[in-house]
Amino acid sequence: MSFRIAPAALPETSVKSTYDTTHADFGNHDALRYGTRSIKSEVLPGHPLEHRLNKWQETQWELKLNMARQAYGMHAPIKMMMETETVSKRHRLPVLPSSNLHLDILMGKDETIDFEDFLNDPAMSTDMLDVHAAMEHKLNLKV
Template identity: 75%
Template sequence: MSFQLTPSNHITNVSTLDTTHADFGSHDALRYGTRSIKTEVLPGHPLEQRLDEWNDHQWELKLNMARQAYGLHAPVKMMMERDIVSKRQRMPVLPSSNLHLDILTGKDETIDFEDILNDPALSTDMLDVHAAMEHKLQLKI
C-alpha cells in the first residue's frame, strides 16, 4: 500500500511476442490494435505512459487513503458505487451526461474539452429508438 502521488517511472514496452494469439500464433489485432513498426522500434515517451496511468493511480490513492481513514468498508463502498453508476441505464438514444460518475471521480470540479465540445447534434449515436432498443436487447442476450 503506497501513498505515492504520481505513477511510477517504469517503462513497459509491449512487443509482438506479447501480443500473439494463443491458438493462432499471430498478432492479435482485436485485443492490441493494429501492428505498428514505430511502436516496436521506438519506445513511447515516459510522460505519455504516466499520463495514461494518472487517473487510475489517483483512484487507487483515494481508495488507500479511505481505507486508512475509515476502514476496509469505505473503499469497497466507493468501488461498488462507481460500478453501479458507470452502467448506462437510460435508453440508448437519449443523451446522458452521467453526472453521478463525474461526482464520484471528482471530474465535476474540472473543465475538460468534453464539457465544451460535447454537442448532441454532432453525435454519431443512432437516432432510431426502435433499432437502438433492439440492439440493446441483442447485447443482453
C-alpha cells in the same frame, strides 16, 4: 498499498513482446482491425510522459481509495468501488443523452473543466441513431 501521487515514469514491466494481430482465417496481420503494423512501437517503450498520462487517472483513484482505507477503514473503499461500478452502467437508451453526473462526483471530476465538458454536445453530433434499431440491438444482447 502505496500513496503515490503521480504514476511511475516507466512501466513496471520491461518485457518486450508483440501482441497477436493475425487474422483467424488467413493467418497474416489483420490491418483492417488493428491498423498498419509498426514493430517499433510494439517493442520499444514509449516516452515516459506518455506512460504517466495514460496511468494518471488510475493512480489518482488508487490514492483516493488508499486514503479512504486509512481514514475510515476497509468499508470505505469497497463502498466507493461498488458505487462507481453501479453508476458506470448505462441505465438509459443508447440514443438518449446522459451526463452521468454521479460518476463525475465520485471520481472528483465535478470540479474540473475538461474537453468533454464543452465538446461533448449531442446537438453537434453527426451520429443519427434509430431508437427502434437501438432497442432491438439491446434486446438481442440480453437474449
